Amino acid sequence: MASSTGKLCGPCEARYKTTTAVSWCTDCDDGLCSQCLEDHKFNKASKKRQTIPVSQYVEIESVSSLIKLECKEHDQRLTFYCLDHYVTACVLCVPEKHKQCTRLKPIDELARHAKTSTELFDVERGIKELNNTVDELTNHRQRNIDTIKDQQKNHFKGN
Structure with a gap:
C-alpha cells in the first residue's frame, strides 16, 4: 500500500507487489522499499548509486521532471556536458558531434563541484x-x- 508520498517500490512493482517506497534512487529514477534498498546498496552494479529519502524526492519531483536525463536522439543516459557548446551529450553524441571539443566534462564531475563553484x-x-x-x-x-x-x-x- 502506498504511503502519503504515493510512491511504490519499483522492483516490487515489477514482481506484482505493492510495497511503499522509503527511498529513491536518483540514478535508476525508481522508488525502493527498505528491503530493496538494502539489496541496492550491496549489488555490485548499484552500490555506488545515490539514494535519497522518498519524501525528499517528492518535494523536488516537479523540478526533476523538467531535467532531461536521456538523449533524445540515442535514448542513452546523458553523461557529458560540452562547455564549448553548452549542451549535454550521451556517449554516442560525443564521437558524432563533439570530436573536436576540448572542454567536454563528465556531468558527475561538474555536479560534484557545483555547490562550491564561484558561479x-x-x-x-x-x-x-x-x-x-x-x-x-x-x-x-x-x-x-x-x-x-x-x-x-x-x-x-x-x-
Whole structure:
C-alpha cells in the first residue's frame, strides 16, 4: 500500500507487489522499499548509486521532471556536458558531434563541484542583492502610498 508520498517500490512493482517506497534512487529514477534498498546498496552494479529519502524526492519531483536525463536522439543516459557548446551529450553524441571539443566534462564531475563553484556564489550573491532591492522598492512604494494618503487627507481638510 502506498504511503502519503504515493510512491511504490519499483522492483516490487515489477514482481506484482505493492510495497511503499522509503527511498529513491536518483540514478535508476525508481522508488525502493527498505528491503530493496538494502539489496541496492550491496549489488555490485548499484552500490555506488545515490539514494535519497522518498519524501525528499517528492518535494523536488516537479523540478526533476523538467531535467532531461536521456538523449533524445540515442535514448542513452546523458553523461557529458560540452562547455564549448553548452549542451549535454550521451556517449554516442560525443564521437558524432563533439570530436573536436576540448572542454567536454563528465556531468558527475561538474555536479560534484557545483555547490562550491564561484558561479554559484555569484548567483547566490546576485539573488540576495535582488532581494534587498525588492525590499527597498517595496518600502519606498509603501512610503509613497502613505505620503499620498496624507496629502489627500490634508487636501480634503483644507476644502
